[in-house]
Amino acid sequence: MADAYMGKILKVDLGSGVIEEESIPDSVYEKFLSGSGLGGFILYNRIPAGADPLGPDNIMGFVSGLLTGTGSLFTGRWMAMAKSPLTGGYGESNCGGNLSPAIKRCGYDGIFFSGISEKPVYLYISGAKAELKDASDLWGKDAIETENILLERHSSGRKPRVACIGQAGERLSLIAGISNDLGRMAARSGLGAVMGAKRLKAIVLGGSKKIASHDKDAMKALSAGCNKWVQFQPWFLSGNGLRFLGMILRYLPFQTAMDGMLFKIMLTKWGTVSLNQYSIEIGDSPVKNWAGSNLDFPKALSDSIGPDRIKARETAKYHCYSCPLGCGGICSGPSLAGETHKPEYETVTALGALLLNNDLESLFLLNDKLNRAGMDTISAGVTAAFAFECFEKGILTEKETDGLKLKWGDSRALVSLIDKMIAREGIGDILADGVKRAAEKIGKNADCYAMHSGGQELSMHDARFDPGFGLHYTTEPTPGRHTIGSQMYYEMYRLWKRVPGLSRPWLVYSKKSKYRVNRKKILWAVACSRFINVLNGAGGCAFGAFIGVDRFPVFEWLNAATGWNRTPLDYMAVGKRIQAMKQAFNLKHGLDPASIRPNPRAVGSPPAEKGANKGRDLDLDKMVADYWSESGWNTKTGVPGADTAADFTNV
Amino acid sequence: MANKKSHSYPSITLADCIACLMCVDVCPTGALDIVTRNGARGFRRYPCLSFADKCVSCAACKFECPTGAIFMKQEVAEAAEEEM
Known part of the structure; x- marks a missing residue:
């Protein structure tokens, strides 16, 4: 067995209560790494076709990254995966916090749950013992309270790490996630509902096993080199200055390739909220349910949620495990009972600009x-x-909303609505299962306003600003998310520095050229998809990777940690295999990739009549066909080639 | 219980610490915990020898640290003082 991985998984049958270990062959790690790849391999081979996502046949995994605990930086992310009740396909969510090393320190690369428990339970692992414990007293409690109780209950030895669900998961909300380290969320794909359906309230991991690394000295040297880039932090603009820069860039007919070091500097200073106003000005943030523009949320409105306003509430920086940057933050405020994690850009925009809500206090409150x-x-x-x-539009009236007047920008109505969604009361019961289900239940052509792709609500990056987002929202086995690729992501990953055959973007290019579909840009998108699957197999953070693979040496770390001697091209082939396996999972479960499209509004159909993205639209059909072609998949159906499919079972 | 004064304890140089918390994770006994402090890079959640009685002087934290911010000191009181 190579170093870096534990070579075992833990299987927990919640129906029978049987807990057993299983050794995983080296060939699985060699072909799929750990993390997303190992999890996908288990799910693809063991969930029967057509399984009910909320039924006993679904398998829920918690998997660490291959590089986690080996001495590399930015590699502390864990992944939860199951068949998604939200999309009906492969479901996965990825989170930082502190759980990833805890999985390995229990002696496993992943923990997989099947079946349904009769009563609420949690898994507790300490030393060599794994046991299911009664969680009846925790059922109904929120995620923060649950974690604090469990930390107190198991405080005798080494402090354990906890992942748990709150009331949304218990109530089977299809947009429920999983919390770790007091509010870091593995939020997407509705996996909290899978835990809720299994009556699995939490996992509590208190192991202390050693995680090996093949060449510790090489790992340290690589980490030291990476850290030098991360610690470079020159003077930078104020929040208002950054907003002004976004405005200037909006007016220019050309743009420059993004160096991720600039984003790193912004992340160090503010975290992801650095984008709060900049992204609105430049056209990256969707506004007013994607029907508005920067003109609907101008400086006068957005100033109150600017990055400096949020940073002023930060009492300490928060670092996930193995992160030298610390983009997170701990905040407090008058509306909060105690400390809370700083809201992220995605949160601020989804509950802010998307609803024309500029009430900062409401954003902190809703985030909490x-x-x-x-x-x-x-x-x-x-x-x-x-x-x-x-x-x-009159599709919903006060009668359906229980008297709530849902007027754009009304933060009090928004807070009441979210309360109803959490409690599943009235209209909240319909909305708690996400926008696709809600539109189906409401009818009256409400789906025109449902911004999702394949059932997954779209993230806060506008495809009309960066067409790459539109392509990845559509073609990925986990559609609708911003964490995989875009043209700007390709510029920041700097893959051409390590992967032969990939081209370097022009330093300066016209904005119009972004919307022309050509083979070069499709190859960049395919490279992003493959790379992110490698990164998620390694447990790496995209924000680390954004400084570029020559400064964030993930390929070199993988070799030094495992003792393998592989080229970046070899690893990209692994990424290709993992992505194809997830696509094959979706096909096995009856999804038609060709039918998955984001809401037309999100890709400029019809084009916006004003604002930063005025007149822009995407030739999505051509982009998708070309992407599938360059991936080696059927250009009409999105089915991976037969030779690739054989790879997923023969290990 | 062993005589703690005969053991060595980790001391963390905050100026060099990047708050990656890998030392807290690698500690086999839970002697290191996380405490918010005002270091060279502002208020952050830094590692701290909060439970010196649990420390078994294995130096795993020292070997894990990617920046060389941890060194081993003989006296627990001295180590704590150095950290401050």
Whole structure:
């Protein structure tokens, strides 16, 4: 067995209570790494076709990254995966916090749950013992309270790490996520509902096993080199200055390739909220349920949620495990009972610009409420914006909203609506399952205003600003998310520095050229998809990777940690295999990739009549066909080639 | 219980610490915990020898640290003082 991975998984049958270990052959790690790849391999081979996502046949995994605990930086992310009740296909969510090393320190690369428990339980692992414990007293409690109780209950030895669900998961909200480290969320794909359906309230991991690394000295040297780049932090603009820069860039007919070091500097200074106003000005943030523009949320409105305003509430920086940057933050405020995690850009925009809400206090309050309930802030914001637009159009009236007047920018109505979604009361019961289900239940052509792709609510990056987002929202086995690729991501990953055959973008290019579909840009998108699957197999953070693979040496770390001697091209082939396997999972479960498209509004159909993205549209059909062609998949159906499919079972 | 004064304890140089918390994770006994402090890079959640009685002087934290911010000191009181 190579170093870096534990070579075992833990299987827990919640129906029978049987807990057993299983050794995983080296060939699985060699072909799929760990993390997303190992999890996908188990799910693909062991969930029967057509299984009910909320039934006993679904398998829920918690998997660490291959590089986690080996001495590399930015590699502490863990992945939860199951068949998604939200999309009906492969479901996965990825989170930082502190759980990833805890999985390995229990002696496993992953923990997989099947069956349904008769009563609420949690898994507790300490030393060599793994046991299911009664969680009846925890059922009904929010995620933060649950974690604090469990930390107190198991405080005798080494402090354990906890992942748990709040009330949203218990109530089977299809936009429920999983909380770790008091409010870091694995939010997407509705996996909190899978835990809720299994009556699995939490996992509590207190192991202390050693994680090996093949060449510790090489790992340290690589980490030291990476850290030098991360610690470079020159003077930078104020929040208002950054907003002004976004405005200037909007007016220019050309743009420059993005160096991720600039984003790193912004992340170090503010975290992801650095984008709050900049992204609105430049056209990256969707506004007013994607029907508005920067003109609907100008400086006068956005100033109150600017990055400096949020940073002023930060009492300490928060670092996930193995992160030298610390983009997170711990905040407090008058509306909050105690400390809370700083809202992320996605949260602020989904509950802010998307609803024309500029009430900062409401954003802190909603972020805290949703983290406690364990509900995805992106999906909650998108679903609320859908309800607001339905109200504006007369599809929903005060009769259906229990008297709530859903007027754009009304933060009090928004807070009440989110409360109803968490409690599944009245209109909230319809909205708690996400925007696609809500539109189906409401009818009256409400789906025109439902901003999702394949059932997953769209993230807060506008495909009309960067067409790459539109392509990845459509073609990925986990559609609708911003964490995989875009043209700007390709520029920041700097893959051409390590992967032969990939081209370097022009330093300066016209904005119009972004919307022309050509083979070069399709190859960049395919490279992003493959790379992110490698990164998620390694447990790496995209924000680390954004400084570029020559400064964030993930390929070199993988070799030094495992003792393998592989080229970056070899690893990209692994990424290709993992992505194809997830696509094959979707096909096995009856999804038609060709039918998955984001809401037309999101890709400029019809084009916006004003604002930063005025007149822009995407030739999505051509982009998708070309992407599938360059991936080696059927250009009409999105089915991976037969030779690739054989790879997923023969290990 | 062993005589703690005969053991060595980790001391963390905050100026070099990047708050990656890998030392807290690698500690087999839970002697290191996380405490918010005002270091060279502002208020952050830094590692701290909060439970010196649990420390078994294995130096795993020292070997895990990617920046060389941890060194081993003989006296627990001295180590704590150095950290401050």
